[in-house]
Amino acid sequence: MSTSTERHSLSQGRTSGAPPSGTDPAGASPAAPRTSPAVPADALAGRDLVVDLARVVCVLLVVVIHVLMVGVGRAPDGAVVASQPLTEQPWFAVSTWVGQIMPLFFVVGGFASATAWASTQRRGGDGADYVRGRLLRLARPAAALFVVLAVALTVATLLGVDPALLDTAVTGIGTPLWFLAAYGITQVAVPVMARLHATRPAATFVGLATAALLVDSVRYTTLVTDVGLLNLVFVWLFVQQLGFAYASGWFGRAPRLLLAGTALACAASLPVLTTVGPWSDDMLTNLNPPAVPLMVLGVGQICVLTLLHPALARLMRTRAARAVVFAVGSRGMTIYLWHLPLLIAVTGLVLATGGPLPEPASAAWWWTRIPVVLLVLGLACALSLAVGRLEGAPKPVPAGRRRPSTLVVAVSAVLVVAPPFAVMLDGLDLRNAIAGAVALPAALWLLGRTRHRLDQGLTGGEG
Template identity: 70%
Template sequence: MSTTATTPSSATPVVPPGRDLVVDLARVFCVLLVVAIHVMMVGVAVDATGAVAVNRPLQEQSWFALSTWAGQIMPLFFVVGGFASATAWAGARRRGADAGDFVRGRLLRLARPAGAVFAVLAIALAVATLLGVDPELRDVVATGVGSPFWFLAAYGITQVLVPVMARLQATRPWATLIVLVVAAVLVDAVRYGTGVTAVGLLNLAFVWLFVQQLGFAYADGRFRRTPRVVLFVVAVVAYAALVPLTSIGPWSDDMLSNLNPPTVPLMVLGVAQICVLSLLHPALSRLMSTPAARAVVFAIGSRGMTIYLWHLPLLIALFGILLVVGGPLPQPSTAAWWWTRLPIWALVIGLACLVSLATARFERPPRALPEGRRRASWWLIGAAAVLAIGPPFDVMHEGLDLRNAIAGAVCLPLAIWLLGRSRPGVPTLEPAATTPGGGFARADEAREG
């Protein structure tokens, strides 16, 4: 294999030695499945009175809760993100970067694309408010459009802590996992025991850090060294454990309901999913040995963040256009509606790829600091982290509205500005990264997950 790194304009991706293409495939699979679920989740129609009605056809199905045991793939997203983070941090250290350089680069990779989306949504909500769009409909649509932003808050928290958690993985891997499990169980116990849901927000750290640690373990080869029969047994036991947890325990059998705030069953699901991925690794590796598979994964993966952040705004915009021009809108949950989900899904993916032509610069690695300059101080990086994580956290907790859309449109660019500050000194190499979709890069480059 050639060691030449590929670029988005490359006709054929060239794979560096040591690259785990199965991780890239898993990341792309997660993004595409999220889009598919949301396409099936949103039903828009005009009722008998001529009013626009929005519902969630997928959640109305009797089999929906059980399907989430397979369809809730956000734990897997954080697992492969953990793999990417471990690889990124190891590469950054080899190049002489410190924890501040690493965190700065990761925050920039989240803040830049998110800031653009917040700006567009702030303008859209302001225009809708000025035009007198029905407030109830506007709020329903805005809440749905903002639902993916929780990922930015959760992932931002885990990324800031990567250097610390990677050190714990290297020195006390089992103790770290046990502490995170105990902490998450205690948080859920207080949450369900007191009825104070907000307590569960603490598990944004404990649950997702636990799943990220599984990705660290995957990166250091622990799962590759585990016998396949053990992986199979652990996966079966983990899935089986969800039965008593969601029937006798306080947790819902709907893994979507367990998402925000995250709960213990998602940790169990993460264990099962990483074992399944490890079991399928040989077959998926053979698939990724084909040029066609690599080309598709690269094409989608290099636009992963754009597709994730823009697919719901584009889906809602598409429905809005159909409503204005009187286009076909099958009644949700009918056979015609279900049959149109696949072309709608493909159209949304295509539109997101078109948007990526304008937003591609936001998914590129941050520029290296000028010669003779070094990154901003930890104080500025910490302030930028609060500014970058705060607005998505607010959207996750309160739902998207004009107020927090404006807050995001202001705070995210300010975070980017702070992260771009520099001071005199010997510069360290900047950690490069790809987006959550995982485009191909040098094996020793950092990647966003």
């Protein structure tokens, strides 16, 4: 990687890794596609639409996979029985080598972070300005979910709902919340990691990969699984750096033969890592805590995405594709956070009304997953009409005011990350739901408190 080119590309927010149809997210480009009535022009201007497509595909795959993992039926005595039909299939582990798309999610998140950081710098902002904005976008939809969960669990507890049944339900609902902790950590680190990428890209990749490998070595040698939690930092920052490299054009400039060879090498290394090495052949197991194979997947996935970019860019020139990507992408966090609560709610309604429940993993059950996925997506989109505005960009700091101090932003980051981290460690329960319902709104309040500008010559970035 060329250090001077990387620095210039990141500072300008360029997306030179993409062909002409993939444009600068920070500004309009003459190569931007024509808009359709369903998609606002300002939502398309200057975007690499292939990245938007990848993000939407990731969200939809998460929904599909989770729907296939939740099996609820009745035992002969009428008792409710929960299972995970998807994970019980003999082919499941190998399928995760393709279906585990969270590394790609963090790669495209890194791309978005690089361009957002460049935009913050162009406006004269600093690292705390960037972190404040990203925390607001992450915390607002998450706070709403935690408040609803806290109220629902309190009511269910007071009504005397069977604790075992309630625990099964909330365990499923809390499954995706780890992402809030991991993504929050990577967002807080963006200003520093972007600077390292601009000045020492190769050394940064090597350092993160080495640290992740060391953590896994200690984890599997000592059999202390919690040691692997350190890789919430090293693994996901490594994958995020791949997004920085994509944003600064490295993958777009790389020879296609090199990209194809790297992707094949990554695929070929997985059987070795999971047979000779200590890692599981199930990439879902390697997700919690995150492990080295996810870095390999991330490298392979960004290489494949770059190879497919020309074809996907042509697809994204069609009005239908742009409309779908905009419709899902503009409410992606709502769909991600709420699809499992909605699925559990629908299943609970069927149970309460005595509706039909096909036996999990039966042929009838598999076929009914199609309408169930569509129903969950439809309900999530309907819900987004009420809460989708929480995903919007935060309002700029008013003229004559300054953002909260850097210390306040740092405290807010802890308040945003801690509740989902606790859920990841101990599962979702009433205590953790209430903690999130208190901590996340508190973080939003702190981040929203602006200060009078004592000196009109000061920039909003000063803290």
